[in-house]
Amino acid sequence: MDPILEDVAKNSGFPTYDRLKRGPQTRTDRKPRKLRHGGSVDIYQAIMLAAAYAGPKVRTEYDDLRSSLRDLLVDGELPQKNEITSSCGHMSAIAKKDLSHAEPIEWHDDALIISDPFLLFFLRWQRDSLSKGASVSQVV
Known part of the structure; x- marks a missing residue:
C-alpha cells in the first residue's frame, strides 16, 4: 500500500508543495537553516516542514509553527517572528497568484490555513517518511 500512497502524495500534493517551498524570487541567496536530523533548508521549506510536524492540520497557529520550528531546527537557527510571518504571507500571495486551483494555503490572523x-496528505506523508529516517533530500 505504501507505494500507492507515495505515488498519490507525489503526484497530487507535491506540485503545490514544490511551488510554495521555493518561495518568491530573490536577488540574494537565502539563509540555509540546519535541521536537527541532518541537512539544511531555507525558511520556506522549514515552514512547510513545521506545518507538517504540527499536524498537519487545516489551521496551524503561529505558536504551533514556531514550536515545530524549534523542534526541527538546530539551536540558533530559529527565524524571528517577522521572518516567519513575512514568509507565510509570501506563500499565501504565491498561492493566490501562481496556483491555478483554489488557494491551497493562506496566511490569516497569525495562522497558516491549508x-x-x-497538500495536507503530502505533508502527512512527508512527515511520516522523515520520521522513518528518510533524509530531507529523499522526501522533498
Missing part, C-alpha cells in the same frame, strides 16, 4: 486536501 485548504488543499492533497
Whole structure:
C-alpha cells in the first residue's frame, strides 16, 4: 500500500508543495537553516516542514509553527517572528497568484490555513517518511 500512497502524495500534493517551498524570487541567496536530523533548508521549506510536524492540520497557529520550528531546527537557527510571518504571507500571495486551483494555503490572523486536501496528505506523508529516517533530500 505504501507505494500507492507515495505515488498519490507525489503526484497530487507535491506540485503545490514544490511551488510554495521555493518561495518568491530573490536577488540574494537565502539563509540555509540546519535541521536537527541532518541537512539544511531555507525558511520556506522549514515552514512547510513545521506545518507538517504540527499536524498537519487545516489551521496551524503561529505558536504551533514556531514550536515545530524549534523542534526541527538546530539551536540558533530559529527565524524571528517577522521572518516567519513575512514568509507565510509570501506563500499565501504565491498561492493566490501562481496556483491555478483554489488557494491551497493562506496566511490569516497569525495562522497558516491549508485548504488543499492533497497538500495536507503530502505533508502527512512527508512527515511520516522523515520520521522513518528518510533524509530531507529523499522526501522533498
